[in-house]
Amino acid sequence: MSLSLPQMGPVAAVDATCPVFASFGLTTIGKLRRGQYRPLVLAALLAGLCLAGQAQEAQRAGPATLSGGAVTLFQNVRIFDGKSSTLSGPRNVLVRGNQIERISTAPIPTDRSATTMLIDGGGRTLMPGLIDMHWHTMLVRPTPAALLAGDVGHLNLVAGAEATATLMRGFTTVRDMGGPAFGLKRAIDEGTVAGPRIFPSGAIITVTSGHGDFRQPFEVPRMLGAPQSRGELLGAAMIADSPDEVRVRVREQLLQGASQIKLTAGGGVASPHSPLDASTFTEAELRAAVEAAENWGTYVTVHAYTPVSIQRAIAAGVKCIEHGHLMDEATAKLIADKGIWLSTQAFPDELANAFPPGSLERAKALEVFAGTDRTYALAKKYKIKTAFGTDILFSPGLAPRHGELLAKLVRWYSPAEVLVMATSTNAQLLALSGKRNPYPGPLGVVEEGALADLLLVDGDPIANIKLIEDPEKNLLVIMKDGRIYKNALRK
Numbered sequence: 058m059s060l061s062l063p064q065m066g067p068v069a070a071v072d073a074t075c076p077v078f079a080s081f082g083l084t085t086i087g088k089l090r091r092g093q094y095r096p097l098v099l100a101a102l103l104a105g106l107c108l109a110g111q112a113q114e115a116q117r118a119g120p121a122t123l124s125g126g127a128v129t130l131f132q133n134v135r136i137f138d139g140k141s142s143t144l145s146g147p148r149n150v151l152v153r154g155n156q157i158e159r160i161s162t163a164p165i166p167t168d169r170s171a172t173t174m175l176i177d178g179g180g181r182t183l184m185p186g187l188i189d190m191h192w193h194t195m196l197v198r199p200t201p202a203a204l205l206a207g208d209v210g211h212l213n214l215v216a217g218a219e220a221t222a223t224l225m226r227g228f229t230t231v232r233d234m235g236g237p238a239f240g241l242k243r244a245i246d247e248g249t250v251a252g253p254r255i256f257p258s259g260a261i262i263t264v265t266s267g268h269g270d271f272r273q274p275f276e277v278p279r280m281l282g283a284p285q286s287r288g289e290l291l292g293a294a295m296i297a298d299s300p301d302e303v304r305v306r307v308r309e310q311l312l313q314g315a316s317q318i319k320l321t322a323g324g325g326v327a328s329p330h331s332p333l334d335a336s337t338f339t340e341a342e343l344r345a346a347v348e349a350a351e352n353w354g355t356y357v358t359v360h361a362y363t364p365v366s367i368q369r370a371i372a373a374g375v376k377c378i379e380h381g382h383l384m385d386e387a388t389a390k391l392i393a394d395k396g397i398w399l400s401t402q403a404f405p406d407e408l409a410n411a412f413p414p415g416s417l418e419r420a421k422a423l424e425v426f427a428g429t430d431r432t433y434a435l436a437k438k439y440k441i442k443t444a445f446g447t448d449i450l451f452s453p454g455l456a457p458r459h460g461e462l463l464a465k466l467v468r469w470y471s472p473a474e475v476l477v478m479a480t481s482t483n484a485q486l487l488a489l490s491g492k493r494n495p496y497p498g499p500l501g502v503v504e505e506g507a508l509a510d511l512l513l514v515d516g517d518p519i520a521n522i523k524l525i526e527d528p529e530k531n532l533l534v535i536m537k538d539g540r541i542y543k544n545a546l547r548k
């Protein structure tokens with residue numbers, strides 16, 4: 058039986074169908090396309106060794122530096138460095154491997170060999186890749202019903218497609234605030250799927266009746282030794298009702314590679330059982346999570362809206378508050394005094410329409426949204442360390458508006474402040490993961506030695522932040538880890 062080589066194996070399939078991979082050119086895949094190693098790859102695939110070997114290698118080595126020694130030279134770009142409120146003058150930026158090696162006003166000589174990619178920026182803006190600090194990699198596109206009842210293989214493939222779309226919107230890093238993202242993260246790091254860097258939390262940890270407990274009333278009482286609920290089996294949310302149970306659940310996420318731990322300290326909008334005013338974990342339970350995380354060198358962040366839930370979490374040693382929309386003045390002052398992070402967002406009003414008129418969830422949504430203005434005012438007044446994340450969840454229609462949700466912050470901040478928040482400030486919070494950071498190295502900045510996550514913007518995003526609302530048109534080059542995923546300038 059003769060085998061038709063172009064149809065064989067994942068490399069050929071990717072090559073033929075994926076414009077992302079088609080732009081790599083100078084990478085290993087490019088070499089494969091030229092046919093140099095096809096017989097070898099074919100043999101390995103037939104023996105079933107290649108992918109298994111790569112996977113084992115990736116598991117041992119962590120994120121693969123897929124770009125190897127590839128060199129990209131951006132010429133004549135103006136830099137938004139992630140920190141400054143103005144663009145630089147014309148610069149040249151040399152990327153070698155996965156790092157920014159050199160930034161210079163003078164021309165940077167290269168050997169002009171076939172391994173160097175030259176990009177003429179034409180005076181356009183080079184900026185760091187955007188970072189979303191409250192993302193749910195696995196939960197953006199499915200409905201809650203599809204998540205709980207759907208096929209796991211389908212859910213993973215849909216999430217992979219969304220991860221590629223996320224990267225193509227210029228978000229090169231996400232901090233995943235709950236969901237079974239470990240497998241997808243690994244596939245992205247291996248280069249199997251194009252997507253952002255993922256800082257995974259693993260399952261959200263909640264209490265019985267808390268935000269994230271999506272069980273039906275007929276599923277209680279829960280008995281020791283009983284089968285887990287569907288949400289737990291998926292690794293989306295784990296239920297824990299004592300300090301000991303919390304410790305187990307936290308350590309299970311750490312075992313799987315969590316870079317930080319997420320608990321729900323109070324009620325939530327979309328969850329069926331928890332009122333907004335509910336405080337869920339006791340201080341002792343929260344402290345158990347903090348101890349387990351800190352023993353592992355990382356930190357706990359909590360979903361919390363109300364003063365009670367926020368204050369209790371801080372007393373237990375939690376380092377970051379997600380949302381905080383119902384905080385009061387005293388709580389804001391406490392957050393600032395203790396140096397706690399606030400990771401928050403302005404939810405779009407349309408999100409309330411996801412819930413039927415008159416429903417409890419809709420009323421909860423409106424109550425939270427009404428707190429947005431006050432929360433940002435308090436954050437500014439007390440100079441709280443404030444990070445940006447969207448929390449787009451179960452909303453495939455909202456995800457394409459990712460950049461718009463960021464640009465919307467100009468209601469409270471200058472465009473430069475917004476862009477600084479979504480790059481270098483967010484990266485400071487990522488660094489709280491310490492040695493559990495899966496991608497060591499500076500992120501969110503354009504400077505020598507930083508990891509090369511870069512966007513070439515067709516215009517000046519500080520003068521016109523709306524440019525980031527249309528990434529397809531305005532982001533001409535998207536680079537992550539030194540590797541080019543989009544290059545609209547290439548002829």
Ligand SMILES: [Zn+2]
Nearest residue numbers: 191193234448
């Ligand atoms: Zn969330």
